[in-house]
Amino acid sequence: MTEPKTPHLSNIEKWRKWKTEKDIEAKKQLIEQYLPLVDYVTSRMAIGLPKTVSKDDLYSNGVMGLIDAIEKFDYERGLQFETYASWRIRGGIIDGLRQGDWVPRSVRDKAKRIEEAYQLLEQKYLRSVTDAEISDYLNVSEKEFTGILQEIAVTTICSLEDPIREEESETRLSLLVDEKAKNPDYKVHEFYLKESLVKGIERLTEKERTVVSLFYYEELSLSEIAEVMSLSPSRISQLHSKAILRLRGALAKNKDQLLQNT
Structure with missing residues (x-):
């Protein structure tokens, strides 16, 4: 027996269900929707970094930044989530770099x-x-x-x-x-x-x-x-x-x- 497909929610509905109902499935859909943003920010920040810095590590820390952004974002204020999330993703990546002490x-x-x-x-x-x-x-x-x-x-x-x-x-x-x-x-x-x-x-x-x-x-x-x-x-x-x-x-x-x- 196949499992029923999760209904595809509109963007505003995802935010509403996650923020007001703490619907985990809605949160997962938001994460999946904005993962390309992590790819974009990671690729930009990888430019100029030493080759010893793993891009996979940058990406993982960026995903943590994205999750943090989704948890803290107030969708009712009418702000652009992509802009807000980009800073949070960058912050997650930089936190990881600091922990790795990559700069002498x-x-x-x-x-x-x-x-x-x-x-x-x-x-x-x-x-x-x-x-x-x-x-x-x-x-x-x-x-x-x-x-x-x-x-x-x-x-x-x-x-x-x-x-x-x-x-x-x-x-x-x-x-x-x-x-x-x-x-x-x-x-x-x-x-x-x-x-x-x-x-x-x-x-x-x-x-x-x-x-x-x-x-x-x-x-x-x-x-x-x-x-x-x-x-x-x-x-x-x-x-x-x-x-x-x-x-x-x-x-x-x-x-x-x-x-x-x-």
């Missing part, structure tokens, strides 16, 4: 030094600083600076998911995704942090802004961006790294100022 401490230290250099020099000069000025501050040649950027490139792919401060859970991306209404004090902090992000983007060079826009908003891969801009993939990787390190420095500076004023 020395590489993280180099990234931190450059981030601090951007933060201090751009605060001092009130403008976008050049590679020569950063190299001089770090006491390295411009060629060595370029090599360092290439070395730390893989760390900047995930950097917007990192906490603003090491001891906190608030991430830079949390400034861009409004999951629930926050209290007034939080909204004030959020406003100034978003303002800092906007100012940081304005301080990027034209090429850096283009790379950030194409990668994070148009969702092109680094190799696709290289083709669009007629530059080498390694050059695009360097531009991306510099852009992210500038933004991280700007956000960290703003966060410190807010803490001093509270």
Whole structure:
């Protein structure tokens, strides 16, 4: 005797049955429906990661992020689930990468030094600083600076998911995704942090802004961006790294100022 087929539910009906009735079958259907999103995010994040990082592991962690998104998403708010889930999937993958400690401490230290250099020099000069000025501050040649950027490139792919401060859970991306209404004090902090992000983007060079826009908003891969801009993939990787390190420095500076004023 064959088992009766599970009825195919409409999308809104799946969400209703899962959220209001805790129907496990509806949840399974939602997971299956959005698994291609995990494939997409995993493929994008795998670009530039060391070959030692298993894509299967990335996918598994991404699925956990998807499940987390389905459990926490409020479908009645009329928001786009794909956008919300993409951040949760990325978060799941990055949590897995952190647990695997895939980036050597020395590489993280180099990234931190450059981030601090951007933060201090751009605060001092009130403008976008050049590679020569950063190299001089770090006491390295411009060629060595370029090599360092290439070395730390893989760390900047995930950097917007990192906490603003090491001891906190608030991430830079949390400034861009409004999951629930926050209290007034939080909204004030959020406003100034978003303002800092906007100012940081304005301080990027034209090429850096283009790379950030194409990668994070148009969702092109680094190799696709290289083709669009007629530059080498390694050059695009360097531009991306510099852009992210500038933004991280700007956000960290703003966060410190807010803490001093509270």
